Amino acid sequence: MNGYSNHCATDSNAIILPLDETEWRAICRKAQAEAGRACGASERVYALVFSAEIRRQHCKLPYAPRMEAAEIAIREFEYMDVDAPISGECCHGLDLLTCPGGCFED
Numbered sequence: 001m002n003g004y005s006n007h008c009a010t011d012s013n014a015i016i017l018p019l020d021e022t023e024w025r026a027i028c029r030k031a032q033a034e035a036g037r038a039c040g041a042s043e044r045v046y047a048l049v050f051s052a053e054i055r056r057q058h059c060k061l062p063y064a065p066r067m068e069a070a071e072i073a074i075r076e077f078e079y080m081d082v083d084a085p086i087s088g089e090c091c092h093g094l095d096l097l098t099c100p101g102g103c104f105e106d
């Protein structure tokens with residue numbers, strides 16, 4: 001999927017299990033702030049920058065807490081990206097049965 005990069009299971013700075021909800025919310029707030037500074041008052045640019053950062057950070061998570069992190073991003077931070085839903089996918093846009101990159105191996 002466009003915008004996804006290979007951060008799954010190879011990033012030494014990955015957030016460790018279980019999901020630290022406070023840390024994830026701080027990451028989401030930081031992504032919002034960065035998108036707000038970068039958008040030039042364009043909602044489209046804001047959405048693109050915010051979505052890209054959330055996907056990048058989401059890919060750093062081990063597989064197990066990704067669903068919970070996605071739910072928080074969607075529910076509390078209005079993350080929505082119809083082209084690349086993050087629930088149940090790895091950072092390549094694939095699922096458990098189709099990703100050859102080891103993204104679902106914790």
